[in-house]
Amino acid sequence: GEDVEQSLFLSVREGDSSVINCTYTDSSSTYLYWYKQEPGAGLQLLTYIFSNMDMKQDQRLTVLLNKKDKHLSLRIADTQTGDSAIYFCAESERSGGGADGLTFGKGTHLIIQP
């Protein structure tokens, strides 16, 4: 079945870059996403990438996709205290008129050290 794996914790110093990694098993994944969840809040869509792309940059965020290895990463440049949250990797296929439900990893807790 589908599976998405992430490391549970990442600790970085303020101002450094954070790199959060994710691996997935479903070779038919069409869309790959990164969501951010702060305590007590819902999930905020950060960025996404189609499986026919290998890189996407959006301000401080860079997503890299290695489709051969089924590896996805999220790089956050100049990490700030406000980036402290849980980051979820998710994948989806597309069927019919819309995207299938997302399959999520367990999330990576990003801890910012002053």
Next chain:
Amino acid sequence: EAGVVQSPRYKIIEKKQPVAFWCNPISGHNTLYWYRQNLGQGPELLIRYENEEAVDDSQLPKDRFSAERLKGVDSTLKIQPAELGDSAVYLCASSFSYEQYFGPGTRLTVT
């Protein structure tokens, strides 16, 4: 533009009681999803609607869970009767194409 609205935000009930959650998706979004998020886990899909039609309910525990989306807009998820293991955050999401936007969730505690 208003986001996905869910109510209530918090609900505490005793086991064997019924409970219902309501979701209003983003205007124009024809796809609606219900997810359940257990503590320390990522969300898991319960059901997906395309307009009024439930197109994927394979993960919905149908013995006690039910959902409806009348007129293809608002949706209600119901649990009857609730069990201790149902304690979780219930998230609603909506999409027009491939971007899924989530509501704030309903935190259910079953005692």
